[in-house]
Amino acid sequence: MSERVHxxxxxxxxxxxxxxxxxxxxWERYSPTHVVPVERRGTSTSVAEQPVPDWAAIFGREAPLVVEIGSGTGDSLxxxxxxRAEANVVAFEVFEPAxxxxLSKMGREGVDNLRIVVADGAQGLATLFHPGQVSELWTFFADPWHKSRHHKRRLVSPELAATVTRQLAPGALWHLATDWEDYAQWMREVLDPFPGxxxxxxxxxxxxxxxxxRPLTKYERRGLDVGREIHDLTYRVMPR
Ligand SMILES: C[S@@+](CC[C@H](N)C(=O)[O-])C[C@H]1O[C@@H](n2cnc3c(N)ncnc32)[C@H](O)[C@@H]1O
Structure with missing residues (x-):
C-alpha cells in the first residue's frame, strides 16, 4: 500500500x-498449515472486515474455540x-519470530489442535469469529504500559471487554494473569464494574x-525473581 496507512x-x-x-x-515447515492468513487493512498486523474463517474446516473438526491473545513464544500456549485436546485453540501474536x-515447540510436542494468526488479537477477536462463537479467552502477561500517557495502549480496556461480551459465549471464561501490581489493579478497575x-x-x-x-513462563519467573506478586483473574461472560 503506497498511501500512508492509518x-x-x-x-x-x-x-x-x-x-x-x-x-x-x-516457520517454513509449519506456517503453511498452522498460521492462518487474514486480510489486512493497512499495517501488517491489522485485520480487515472479512468473512469469518471456517474454523472447523481449518482445524479439520468441529470443536469449542479457545483464543489466546499475545501468545509470545508459546510457553503457556x-x-x-x-x-485441552477437546478444543481448537486459536492464538494471536504479532511478532513473527515468537x-x-x-511452531517449533508445537511440532516438537506433537500438538495439533493449535493455529496462529499473526495479527492484533483485539481486532482479530472482534472480526474473525461470530458473536458467541468463542468459548474461552486467555491473556497472560500482556505488556504493562506503565506510563499514564501509554495506558491507552493496554490490551485490557473497556474496548476489549466490550468485544469479549459480544464474541464469547454466555458462561465462557476469560483468564488473565499479570506480574505488575498496577496493571492488575487496572484490570480490576476496568473489568469488575463492566456490564456483561x-x-x-x-x-x-x-x-x-x-x-x-498455566505453566510457569519466563515472564512469570522474571517477575517472581524480583519479588513481584503474580495476580490471576477470571471473569465470566454473563447471559445476554
Ligand atoms: C510479555 S509477552 C507474554 C507472552 C506470553 N503470554 C507468556 O506469558 O509467555 C506479551 C506478548 O503479547 C504480544 N501482544 C501484545 N499485544 C498483542 C495484541 N494486541 N495482539 C497480539 N499479540 C499481542 C506481544 O508481541 C508479546 O509477544
Missing part, C-alpha cells in the same frame, strides 16, 4: 522480525493447548487462585 493505537511494540535459522526452519518459536462480565472470585476478594493449567 496507525492505530496498539498494545504491542513493533519490532524487526528477523528469525534465527531454527525459527526459519520451523503449547502445553495449555496440549492439555510465532516461529511457538462478572468476576468469578468476587466473593473471595476478587483475585483468582493461580490457574492450575
Amino acid at each position: 496507525r492505530e493505537i496498539v498494545s504491542f511494540v513493533r519490532r524487526s522480525a528477523r528469525m534465527n535459522p531454527s525459527q526459519q526452519r520451523a 503449547v502445553p495449555m493447548a496440549a492439555g 510465532v516461529a518459536s511457538t 462480565v462478572e468476576n468469578v472470585h468476587a466473593a473471595e476478594g476478587g483475585w483468582a487462585p493461580r490457574l492450575a493449567a
